[in-house]
Amino acid sequence: MPRIANLYFRTAIIFLIVGIGMGLKMAITEDHSVIGAHAHANLLGWVTMAIFGGYHALNPRKAERRLAMIQYYIYTAGVAVMVPSLYFMLLGNMALEPVVAAAAIVTFVGVLLFAFIIFSGDEIATTVLPAPSH
Numbered sequence: 219m220p221r222i223a224n225l226y227f228r229t230a231i232i233f234l235i236v237g238i239g240m241g242l243k244m245a246i247t248e249d250h251s252v253i254g255a256h257a258h259a260n261l262l263g264w265v266t267m268a269i270f271g272g273y274h275a276l277n278p279r280k281a282e283r284r285l286a287m288i289q290y291y292i293y294t295a296g297v298a299v300m301v302p303s304l305y306f307m308l309l310g311n312m313a314l315e316p317v318v319a320a321a322a323i324v325t326f327v328g329v330l331l332f333a334f335i336i337f338s339g340d341e342i343a344t345t346v347l348p349a350p351s352h
């Protein structure tokens with residue numbers, strides 16, 4: 219598996235652990251105010267990062283590009299700042315609102331870069347499956 223794919227899966231599983239932690243906290247305390255942070259940790263973190271990692275695993279030549287690593291750092295920084303700042307904002311710390319907004323924009327830039335990766339270059343999957351044996 220390309221390094222970037224492995225990195226994305228490792229980062230994704232951390233967000234799933236954090237996201238489920240928030241879900242369990244909501245369930246146990248019966249206070250669902252952090253629902254937005256929970257949903258975004260799981261969906262922008264676990265789900266989207268796993269899809270990004272899967273895409274790179276299927277496209278090893280694109281995964282080798284420097285842009286792939288730049289996109290990883292920008293997207294991950296955005297989500298890593300957005301999730302905790304959203305969590306504390308939802309708990310009442312409204313001063314964090316501009317931080318959430320800035321992190322959301324950084325996350326979106328990461329998504330746009332991923333769109334560029336998908337649409338640029340003509341590399342297709344280089345994973346060759348063995349022919350079925352009869």
Ligand code: HEM
Binds near residue numbers: 238242250253260261
């Ligand atoms: C053990 C794991 C999990 C627990 C204990 C948990 C718990 C919760 C709780 C208590 C809520 C609030 C429900 C409400 O107030 O209506 C919630 C909402 C939500 N969760 Fe989870 N969750 C878990 C895993 C996940 C995962 C893996 C995802 C996504 C991949 C996810 C996505 C969401 C979303 C999108 C909402 C908002 C739903 C809505 O507003 O209708 N959760 N979760």
